[in-house]
Amino acid sequence: MASISKASEPEVASDKQARRERATAILKAIEARDDIRFAVGSSEAGFSHTWIVRAHRGSYYVGVKGLAGYLKISVHPPKDSWSRYVGRLALTTEFINSRLDLGMSPSSRVFTKWDIPVPPAKGAHAPLAVIFPTDHLYQNKPNGKRNKPLLLFSPAPKGHAVEVWFFHSVESIASLEPKLAKFGLPVLRNDLADGASVSVVVRQHRFDPQLLPTEEAVTRGRMQWLESEPRPPVGTRWEQLSGLFWNKPKNGETLWMVDVGGITMNVGA
DSSP: OOOSSOOSSOOOHHHHHHHHHHHHHHHHHHHTSSEEEEEEEETTTEEOOOEEEEEETTEEEEEETTTTTTEEEEEEOSBTTBSSEEEEEEEOHHHHHHOGGGOOOGGGOEEEEEEEOOOOSSSOEEEEEEEEEGGGOOBOOOOOBTTBOEEEEOOOOTTEEEEEEEEEEOSOHHHHHHHHHTTSEEEEEEEOTTSOEEEEEEEEEEOOGGGSOOHHHHHHSOOOOOSSSOOOOTTOEEEEEEEEEEOOOOTTSOEEEEEEEEEEEEOOO
């Protein structure tokens, strides 16, 4: 288990060593895989969704378990029709083709697309940050398996959030990691086929509630229903829903996504 918060009670040396060895074993198992699973939470605070990160050639993909077949964040290097690094948040083509009732087409499946700076030779750029506010952890406890290890990060204090940042760079790990350590806790590094790397850095930070829309804005806003059953009728009041909220980054900016549970929504037209 990887943790970013200090234990509330002192631990004896043998307990610390056991935790360190267990964490090292999990990290080695994860680093040997092409995909990484992580979540945030505890029995007291509740849990987030499980997120999956996967590298493929020069690209990498981030999505929520259960929704990963529907909605993905992707970062792509220059190739064929585009000459720049590009990020996308989009529904998958497979999902669009399987849900014709949504009235969407492959051309309208992209929610946001933005240019990403070339990975710097010194320092790093963060195309993506996923935010887990402690006051909105409502999922069930996630389970890892021997063949699918899970990184479970301890939640932040009330009113705060765990932030998982993805930094893009071509700088060597020896010189980059001390820089990232000033920002947060470097957890993992994934080398990509194009020579760049993605470093996962975790930190705790006070959560700004203004990142989330009001209940009225949720009801009136443009929401994409991703459940397999039909969208509920207008006027229905739903409670304990889960949702993802994101910004619309300009070129060169960071896409942030907020993982939220316990949503109450009156279904509008």
